[in-house]
Amino acid sequence: MSNSRIEIFDSTLRDGAQGEDISFSLEDKIKVAIALDEIGVSYIEAGNPGSNPKDMEFFKRMKNVNLKNSKLAAFGATRKANIRVEDDNNIRSLLEAETDVVVIFGKTWDFQVKDILKTSLEENIRMIVDSIKYLKSKNKEVIFDAEHFFDGYKENKKYSLETITSAKEAGADVIVLCDTNGGTLSSEIKNISKSVVDSLGGRIGIHCHNDIGMAVSNSIIAVEEGICHIQGTFIGIGERCGNANLSVIIPTLQLKMGYEAIPKEKLADLTKTARFVSEISNINLLDNMPYIGASAFAHKGGMHIDAVGKASKSYEHIKPELIGNNRRFLVSEVSGKSTILKEIQKIFPGITRDSKEVEKITNRLKDLEYEGYKFEGAEGTVELLIRKTIGKYKPFFKLNHFKTIGEQPWNNKNFTSTALINITVDGKNKMTASEGDGPVNALDKALREALESFYPQLKEVRLVDYKVRVLDSESATGAKVRVLIESTDGVENWSTVGVSRDVVEASWIALVDSLEYKLIKDIEKTVRMYF
Amino acid sequence: MSNSRIEIFDSTLRDGAQGEDISFSLEDKIKVAIALDEIGVSYIEAGNPGSNPKDMEFFKRMKNVNLKNSKLAAFGATRKANIRVEDDNNIRSLLEAETDVVVIFGKTWDFQVKDILKTSLEENIRMIVDSIKYLKSKNKEVIFDAEHFFDGYKENKKYSLETITSAKEAGADVIVLCDTNGGTLSSEIKNISKSVVDSLGGRIGIHCHNDIGMAVSNSIIAVEEGICHIQGTFIGIGERCGNANLSVIIPTLQLKMGYEAIPKEKLADLTKTARFVSEISNINLLDNMPYIGASAFAHKGGMHIDAVGKASKSYEHIKPELIGNNRRFLVSEVSGKSTILKEIQKIFPGITRDSKEVEKITNRLKDLEYEGYKFEGAEGTVELLIRKTIGKYKPFFKLNHFKTIGEQPWNNKNFTSTALINITVDGKNKMTASEGDGPVNALDKALREALESFYPQLKEVRLVDYKVRVLDSESATGAKVRVLIESTDGVENWSTVGVSRDVVEASWIALVDSLEYKLIKDIEKTVRMYF
Helix, strand or coil: CCCCECEEEECCCCCHHHCCCCCCCHHHHHHHHHHHHHHCCCEEECCCCCCCHHHHHHHHHHCCCCCCCCEEEEEEECCCCCCCHHHCHHHHHHHHCCCCEEEEEEECCHHHHHHHHCCCHHHHHHHHHHHHHHHHHCCCEEEEEEECHHHHHHHCHHHHHHHHHHHHHCCCCEEEEEECCCCCCHHHHHHHHHHHHHHHCCCEEEEEECCCCCHHHHHHHHHHCCCCEEEEECCCCCCCCCECEHHHHHHHHHHHCCCECCCHHHHHHHHHHHHHHHHHHCCCCCCCCCCCCCCCCEECCHHHHHHHHHCHHHCCCCCHHHHCCCCEECCCCCCCHHHHHHHHHHHCCCCCCCCHHHHHHHHHHHHHHHHCCCCCCCHHHHHHHHHHHHCCCCCCCEEEEEEEEEEECCCCCCCEEEEEEEEEECCEEEEEEEEECHHHHHHHHHHHHHHHCCCHHHHHCEEEEEEEEECCHHHHHHCCEEEEEEEECCCCEEEEEEEECCHHHHHHHHHHHHHHHHHHHHHHHHHHHHC | CCCCECEEEECCCCCHHHCCCCCCCHHHHHHHHHHHHHHCCCEEECCCCCCCHHHHHHHHHHCCCCCCCCEEEEEEECCCCCCCHHHCHHHHHHHHCCCCEEEEEEECCHHHHHHHHCCCHHHHHHHHHHHHHHHHHCCCEEEEEEECHHHHHHHCHHHHHHHHHHHHHCCCCEEEEEECCCCCCHHHHHHHHHHHHHHHCCEEEEEEECCCCCHHHHHHHHHHCCCCEEEEECCCCCCCCCECEHHHHHHHHHHHCCCECCCHHHHHHHHHHHHHHHHHHCCCCCCCCCCCCCCCCEECCHHHHHHHHHCHHHCCCCCHHHHCCCCEECCCCCCCHHHHHHHHHHHCCCCCCCCHHHHHHHHHHHHHHHHCCCCCCCHHHHHHHHHHHHCCCCCCCEEEEEEEEEEECCCCCCCEEEEEEEEEECCEEEEEEEEECHHHHHHHHHHHHHHHCCCHHHHHCEEEEEEEEECCHHHHHHCCEEEEEEEECCCCEEEEEEEECCHHHHHHHHHHHHHHHHHHHHHHHHHHHHC
16 A cells, blocks of 8 residues: 555546547536546646637636636647747647646557657657757746657567657656557556556556456556556547546556555545536446446345345445445435435424334435436425425426427428416416427426416526436337436526426426426525524 | 367356346347347356246247257256155256256255255255256256255365265266356466366366456466366356356457357457347446447547557457457547548548548537536547538538426425427428426427428437436536437437537437437438439
């Protein structure tokens, strides 16, 4: 067990964005960067400003964001062959990004230099050296990504070592050995890393891809041979089979090997952060993902459940709470009771673990989860469900009828959606109609207009986020969908959720909860003010 | 590189069935067993006949199935403490399964013996020895699963070694070292496996779980230390984070280490078999799964695509056809002209890089990407766009009008969606109406019904996947959405994409492309047949 620090270098926003189906908006990128800084990774590699205008815009925007723990890095290639480094557009873009850290990748495999770059082995070394020296002269911290290093080492050891020795002598602060194609065995990574650490010295890093399912173990085995810097992506996304998964590597380093990778007190935020990043990336986090997956500490076999009840270490390699995950017994009813109790006591502090209400609410939530609901981050709906189950709830309006109509006329460009709604509040009837972008938007507008005439405080409320997830996508257009809505009144934000086979109905459920939650909060405030 | 054989022991139907959301019917189990035999694994562990009547029924049914390559194995515990082995019900069930091979698991971690089994260390050894001797006396091939061996070895090396030495002396044919909790590092697996191989000799196996993401590398590293038998599940399913993934281990053994794991000529069936097993298991095979995933050889970055075009080894660790997978070039904003050119040349081989059509199509794709389109994996839409831009496209029908209606009556539970559509084909008019789960499903049904009367071949087409992504979710219910549809005609699968502020319109665009793509493919086939 060691106590030294391993640098965690996150490339979710750069190499991760190369994954199939991954596409970050500018706002997404900023949110992810803030979350990574929050949990305390050492570096955030966030884009290639020379190849992508959206990335350059991101670096500009980040100048107004104050990172507490992480350094921001821009990524790009060495200068092109046969030009001066000062004249290289890509190098210029890297400087324009104005980050303290720059990552430069260069070729170390002779085959790549000759057959892909189509330049000489000597010129390739000059490209590496010139680029690093130039960036050092601009006071950058320079990380050199030795692309295809392991493939290069196996085919031409002498040349691959010459490239990284030159990079080091040119002033690179970290030399990162990249298994770019992801096909190198752990035993090879071990031997080659050891030989580089012994001969080169200084800060050496590793960058693994998962093409043979070894990116995690390859990263860890390199640390055992003296490497101090690990590149990966937070939930493992990336080109082809993805990059080394940092949410798996970090707890192994910290809990099993005694290294410090992120601040100790942040480890319990691991699961939450991974789920947040996956939400923003709009990919389903695998239930069976090591450490942070929903099934990672789920027990199904009766014998296993008995044994874990006696001593958790009998079928759990660590305690799930260390990384903010939790144990689940898939056939039993005791799971999550204490979490649910905590939610109930927030609203009704008098209710204890043994109250029959706890059982009733637990069962209701479980039934809804079975139907496809997920209550993580949908605290508005959870509070309303608790109130409804306990009987402390009175509807704010009665829906008599609504109707949504979508029409595609002759001209392809004029698709319109309309909604009509009819509600009753305190015996008074109100009907409204509204056009909108799609049936949900039209219905949202019509409902608000109808309710605002009774509850003017709803004018403050607007939706800030709307997400749709198709649950069983194999059922195609008849599949169940889950809609998550985030609302704000300018002071507080809250989220609500709805599930149905129909996107309009699922949205309606979440929408009604969202507005009722606001009305309940306002009544509570009034009560607190006067009593 | 070695040429010896590694035994592949598949436990999809036993340990795999412990995974969350996994449930095999009897028919499912038989189908999976036949597929595993077909590809040639050495052993198929198919159930615990003592704990599960469905498993016993399976073994009975399998007596009529003639396996060509694999041996069937039944799984169960050693005899209970303080009874005679002949009187143990579980052991009796194992014999009733009438398999040639029996797997017996026993405790090797002193903590488990004392705190979970609550018996003496000596009695535990007698339980192991009695059970193995008895099964050997019945002429079974006996595999001993040394449960929690690595945890046991680390806490009480002497006792753990005593359990497996006793098992071997009692006649066990294979001793399998199990990392039951899945938390052991590759370097520990390496050292402990080596020490057991050196001291015990004979056939030693390994059984890994993936709780720290190392199940694959741990299995491979054990082989490097002399282990000759690997237990896992074909696509990695299993309790918590799953078992060692055999579809990843097999090609690594065979292509990178020179072992024979399955018959050489079967390796090209790997991808097909994995996808079949996942289909039966009713789980989505991860796109980024090593070797067999749909993204495993998918390239997105323009520079990578150029390089793979020059030499595949520049960004591929093996040739995908070796394991029956294939290469894909994803069209995206970071990819360049050369990807688009390749797509164009698939349809119009005469068009070269300098043709003005390339520029025109590139610009069209870029404009659409700016609007929120993403063409990765939407090859149907890309082909139609190319045809439309080049002028080789004639619409198959004219839309006159469609209308979708959603209605929420008084009774909250009766939300219904209806669609009406009116189209013209060759001067003939057709109007249809349909109810469905939501406006999109209703419209999908109505459009198909209308088109099928003109194009009966559309009856073969069904949607297999439907995804919705909200693009700028901060615009809430008025946000843009992107809909991705995957369709099949039973022979080929294709995907299409649509973007709009309205989920109905976005779905409509993708739907129309999907059906037109099928019609174009059929015409092409006819043309090829006659000219």
